[in-house]
Amino acid sequence: MTTLMIQGTTSDAGKTTVVAALCRWLARQGVSVAPFKPQNMALNSAITVDGGEIGRSTALQALACGVEPHSDMNPVLLKPQSDCGAQVILRGQVHGNMEALDYHAYKAEAMSAVMEAWRSLSERYDVIIAEGAGSPAEVNLRANDIANMGFAEAADCPVLLVGDIDRGGVFAQLVGTLELISHSEQTRTAGFIINRFRGDISLLEPGLDWLTERTGKPVMGVLPYLHGLVVDSEDSIGTSGTSEAGALNVIVPVLPRISNHNDFDPLRLHPGVNLRFVGPDQPIPAADLIILPGSKSTRTDIVWLHSQGWAQAIRKHLRYGGKVFGLCGGFQMLGEQVDDPDGLEGDAGSAGGLGLLEMTTTMVAGKQLRNVKGTLAFQTDRAGGDGAVFSGYEMHNGVSQGEAFARPLGQIDGKPEGAISADRQIAGTYVHGIFDEPAACDALLEWAGLDHAGTAVDYQQHRLEQLERLADQVEQCLDTDWLRELLEY
Numbered sequence: 001m002t003t004l005m006i007q008g009t010t011s012d013a014g015k016t017t018v019v020a021a022l023c024r025w026l027a028r029q030g031v032s033v034a035p036f037k038p039q040n041m042a043l044n045s046a047i048t049v050d051g052g053e054i055g056r057s058t059a060l061q062a063l064a065c066g067v068e069p070h071s072d073m074n075p076v077l078l079k080p081q082s083d084c085g086a087q088v089i090l091r092g093q094v095h096g097n098m099e100a101l102d103y104h105a106y107k108a109e110a111m112s113a114v115m116e117a118w119r120s121l122s123e124r125y126d127v128i129i130a131e132g133a134g135s136p137a138e139v140n141l142r143a144n145d146i147a148n149m150g151f152a153e154a155a156d157c158p159v160l161l162v163g164d165i166d167r168g169g170v171f172a173q174l175v176g177t178l179e180l181i182s183h184s185e186q187t188r189t190a191g192f193i194i195n196r197f198r199g200d201i202s203l204l205e206p207g208l209d210w211l212t213e214r215t216g217k218p219v220m221g222v223l224p225y226l227h228g229l230v231v232d233s234e235d236s237i238g239t240s241g242t243s244e245a246g247a248l249n250v251i252v253p254v255l256p257r258i259s260n261h262n263d264f265d266p267l268r269l270h271p272g273v274n275l276r277f278v279g280p281d282q283p284i285p286a287a288d289l290i291i292l293p294g295s296k297s298t299r300t301d302i303v304w305l306h307s308q309g310w311a312q313a314i315r316k317h318l319r320y321g322g323k324v325f326g327l328c329g330g331f332q333m334l335g336e337q338v339d340d341p342d343g344l345e346g347d348a349g350s351a352g353g354l355g356l357l358e359m360t361t362t363m364v365a366g367k368q369l370r371n372v373k374g375t376l377a378f379q380t381d382r383a384g385g386d387g388a389v390f391s392g393y394e395m396h397n398g399v400s401q402g403e404a405f406a407r408p409l410g411q412i413d414g415k416p417e418g419a420i421s422a423d424r425q426i427a428g429t430y431v432h433g434i435f436d437e438p439a440a441c442d443a444l445l446e447w448a449g450l451d452h453a454g455t456a457v458d459y460q461q462h463r464l465e466q467l468e469r470l471a472d473q474v475e476q477c478l479d480t481d482w483l484r485e486l487l488e489y
Contacts, residue, residue: 001122001123001125001126001127001128002126002127002128002157002487002488002489003036003118003122003127003128003129003130003155003157004022004127004128004129004130004157004158004159004160004486004487005129005130005131005132005148005151005152005155005157005158005159005160006018006019006022006129006130006131006132006159006160006162006193007132007135007136007148007149007152007159007160007161007162008132008134008135008161008162008163008164009135009137009161009162009163009164009170009173009174009176009177010134010135010163010164010167010173011133011134011135012164013162013163013164013173013195014162014164014195014196014223015131015132015162016057016060016061016131016231017195017229017231017470018160018162018193018195018223019035019061019129019130019131020035020057020060020061020064020231020467020470021064021223021467021470021471021473021474022129022474022483023035023061023064023065023129024064024065024467024468024470024471024474025471025474025475025480026065026127026129026487027064027065027066028471031126031127031489032124032125032126032127033065033125033126033127033128033129034062034065034067034070034073034121034124034125034127034128034129035058035061035062035064035065035073035128035129035130035131036058036072036073036074036117036118036121036128036129036130036131037054037055037057037058037073037074037130037131037133038074038075038076038114038118038130038132038133038146038147038151039075039076039077039078039110039114039133039146039147040054040055040057040058040074040076040077040078040133041077041078041079041080041086041133042055042056042057042077042078042079043079043080043257043258043259043260043296044056044057044232044259044260044261044262045077045079045259045260045395046058046059046069046393047069047369047370047371047393047395048068048069048070048071048073048092049068049069049070050070050071050092051092051369051370052070052071052089052091052092052093052369053071053077053089053092053093053367053369053395054069054070054071054073054074054077054092055074055077056232056260056262057131057232058073058074058131059232060231060232060463060467061073061129061131063463063464063467064467064470064471070121071091071092071093071117072091072117072118072120072121073117073121075090075091075113075114075116075117075118076088076089076090076110076113076114076146077089078103079259079296080257080296081097081257081296081297081345081346082297082346084099084100085097085098085099085100085346086098086100086103087296088103088106088110090110090113091113091116091117094367097343097344104141104143104144107144107145107146108144110146111144111146111150111151111154114146114151114154115154115155118130118151118155126489127487127489130151130152130155130157132147132148132151132159133147133148134147134148135148135177136148136149136159136177136181136185137176137177137180137181139180149181149182149185152185152188153184153185153188156188157188158188158189158190158486159185159188159189159190160189160190160191160192160193160220161174161177161178161189161191161192161193162192162193162194162195163177163192163193163194163195164195164196165194165195165196165197165204165222166195166196166197166198166225170194171207171210171211174192174211174215175211175214175215178215178217189217190217190218190486191217191218191219191220191482192211192215192217192218192219192220193219193220193221193222193223193478194208194219194221194222194223195223196223196224196225197222197223197224197225198224198225201222204222208222218479218482220478220479220482220483221477221478221479222477223473223477223478224473224477226469226470226473229466229469229470230265230268230269230462230466231463231466231467231470232262232265232463246451247271247272247273247274248272248273248274248288248289248445248448248449248450249274249276249285249286249287249288249289250267250273250274250275250276250287250288250289250290250291250448251275251276251277251278251284251285251287251289251290251291252264252275252276252277252278252290252291252292252293253277253278253290253292253293253305253308253310254277254278254279254280255293255295255301255304255305255329256280256297256300256301256304257295257296257297257300257301258293258294258295258301259293259294259295259296259328259329260293260294260327260328260395260432261293261294262433263293263294263327263432263433263434263435264291264293264435265459266435266436266441266456266457266459267435267441269457269459269462270441270445270455270456270457271455272445272450272455273445273450280304280308281308284308284309284310284313286317287317287322288322288323288448288449289322289323289324289325289448289449290313290314290317290322290323290324290325291324291325291326291327291330292305292324292325292326292327292329292330292331292333292334292428293327293328293329293330294327294328294329294330294432295328295329295330295333296329296345297345297346298329298332298333298338298340298345298351298361298363298398299338299340299345299346299349299350299351300345300346300351301329301333302333302338302351302352302353302354303351305333305354311354314354314356318356318425318426321425322425323425323426323427323447323448323449324356324425324426324427325426325427325428325444325448326427326428326429327428327429327431327432327434328394328395328396328429328430328431328432329396329398330428331400331418331419331428331429331430332353332361332396332398332400333353333354334353334354334356334357334359334426334428335353335354335355335356335357335358335359335360335361335400335402335404336352336353336355336357336358336359336360336402337350337351337352337353337360337361338350338351338353338360338361338362338363338398339360339361339362339363340362340363341362341363342363342364342365344363344364344365344397345363345397356421356426357402357404357419357421357426357428358402358403358404359400359401359402359403359404359405359419360400360401360402361398361399361400362398362399363397363398364397364398364399365397366397367395367396367397368394368395368396368397368430369393369394369395370393370394371391371392371393372391372392372393372394372412372417372431373389373390373391373412374389374390374391374410374411374412374413374417374431375387375388375389375390375410375411376388376390376409376410376440376443376444377408377409377410377411377416378407378408378409378410378420378424378427378447388437388439388440388442388443389437389439389440390410390431390433390434390436390437390439390440391433391436391437392431392432392433392434392436393431393432393433394430394431394432395432396430400430404419404421405419407419407420407421407422408420409427409428409429410429410431412431417429417430417431418430418431424447427444427447435456435459436459436460437459438456438457438458438459439456441456441457441459442454442455442456
């Protein structure tokens, strides 16, 4: 077994895509490979084959490897619930809620879960490509580090350092990071990868030579800026995408604790959809469809919606014939009330919902985690929707009930799922990923007012194509002979 770790000079330096690219490149050669992220902080997550929960980006890397995502691949997942607190998930299951200082003290124990998961993966795969988090040079977080060099030292694995040249200052990033880590960590840093380069490579080469001379470390390669690349992001909200004239205007509020916004990637790619995320204190534009996204802290995000004027804007939107859709936490917000008696998402308490669907939600212990398949159970004006197949996953604590469920949006295993209002303007579901299947995406967009169906992207096929595109860049732009030697295969 060989482990190689990819670390970055900053958050969003490209660690996730580099790991996915290496995983796909190795899998194409028949190598038994798995991804590994010791610690992740993200509100985008996925369900694993063993019934656990890991970061969505790690699940994408598992897809690149051609294997099912497993909770061992991301043994520590932190899901922020406030500026200073998060839900801690160990090896796929909820461990509890912790404030930042408490978790910092707990990291020594969390390291045991990390190493146990890594050893378990090591018994099943020949190569592990591990991904760091943030930067290894955060001097205030180095004590008991489990996300970057702390893991690399414990696993005794080489590290490649990735820097993002598109932001500028890449040489300062790489040299500065190297200067701020210990001598042993400098020694295990085997080389550099420069990411997101645009322009004539010959103009960069003098800088590459200087970097190697200055640090004694080789540059393994320079990866280009890939225009139009849309893959599952770890936490940042993607905004790229194109739409045709006369597109359906869809807006999504960026909730303070927005979760699983990868739900919207198929809409970003849809040529008939103009998708826009609306952040805090931004004006709320006119739209055909408003979608309330998932939330890690539903009650506090409801309060935020009210403070930002969304409740009034949604009611006006409905008066003018617009449609409203809720996903998971956003679905809960459409109801009359959300109760959290045990404080599962923060302080215990209740909050009034938007009152658009006749239902109430109570947060209960025992998170629902499951992959699902079902069919839509409603008709559009053009007789679409009914019977369209969807797939996705459920990930929530809330249990909702009320008269709204007498009109289900769909069915899963013969049981009703979600709800649609009597006037057919408002709908919601607990299923993340409901737009991923083209037929379901087209049916829901037709309900929302899109005039022409049949143009939805096959999102799963798109993901695979993007992974192949990334692997091609490894083959073309990195020193693969040196990489094979480093991986000892």
